[in-house]
Amino acid sequence: DTGVSQNPRHKITKRGQNVTFRCDPISEHNRLYWYRQTLGQGPEFLTYFQNEAQLEKSRLLSDRFSAERPKGSFSTLEIQRTEQGDSAMYLCASSSQGGRGGETQYFGPGTRLLVL
Amino acid sequence: GQQVMQIPQYQHVQEGEDFTTYCNSSTTLSNIQWYKQRPGGHPVFLIQLVKSGEVKKQKRLTFQFGEAKKNSSLHITATQTTDVGTYFCAGYGGATNKLIFGTGTLLAVQP
Numbered sequence: 001d002t003g004v005s006q007n008p009r010h011k012i013t014k015r016g017q018n019v020t021f022r023c024d025p026i027s028e029h030n031r032l033y034w035y036r037q038t039l040g041q042g043p044e045f046l047t048y049f050q051n052e053a054q055l056e057k058s059r060l061l062s063d064r065f066s067a068e069r070p071k072g073s074f075s076t077l078e079i080q081r082t083e084q085g086d087s088a089m090y091l092c093a094s095s096s097q098g099g100r101g102g103e104t105q106y107f108g109p110g111t112r113l114l115v116l
Numbered sequence: 117g118q119q120v121m122q123i124p125q126y127q128h129v130q131e132g133e134d135f136t137t138y139c140n141s142s143t144t145l146s147n148i149q150w151y152k153q154r155p156g157g158h159p160v161f162l163i164q165l166v167k168s169g170e171v172k173k174q175k176r177l178t179f180q181f182g183e184a185k186k187n188s189s190l191h192i193t194a195t196q197t198t199d200v201g202t203y204f205c206a207g208y209g210g211a212t213n214k215l216i217f218g219t220g221t222l223l224a225v226q227p
Contacts, residue, residue, distance in 0.1 A: 033214075033215075035217075040220075041219070041220070042120075042204050042206075042217030042218055042219055042220050043159060043204075043217050044217070045214040045215060045216070048213065048214065055213065056213060056214060058214070091158060091159070104149070104161050104164065105149075105161065105215060106161065107151075107158040107159045107160070108158065109157075109158050110158050
């Protein structure tokens, strides 16, 4: 399968715990994006990487959130001290073009997080 | 900040009826993209429009980009049950590389 993959697909955790999600983009794609989607809403941009550099972060990304892409391939998104409001689907997407606009983003299946 | 709104939020049609969703941005967009998300699934890219006034067709789907590049529409002719899902528009605007998604239109098709 050469699409975007995400692990785990589902995560249930207790409030206050830390969680980490992984995204493996399409191999030749240099851009990787993280989004958060809550029920009935469109995906909201969190952050993106071009190769290993994190180039933009949304104000939605509080200091409890951190994302890395150490070798410019897979990426991890960590949420520390989870809160119930963090419950959502976390989507990863990748694309291959470097210019603004004109790039198709391919989404992974997402990780659904439930914070109890 | 930039906002992208879609109407309607929800549309229920009988199979065979037509469907249209409208997308409006608060700012001019460099391009507009459309995605479809099936229930329980993830967004899947459908098409991208770049030029002012551009119209593209994919079988029963017709996509249009407004002259001012601030609005777009998706029209489905003779809906089928396989068309069920949420349709999102998304666009880049301003000096940013982030894709802003619209609020989405959920389409239900009754056989």
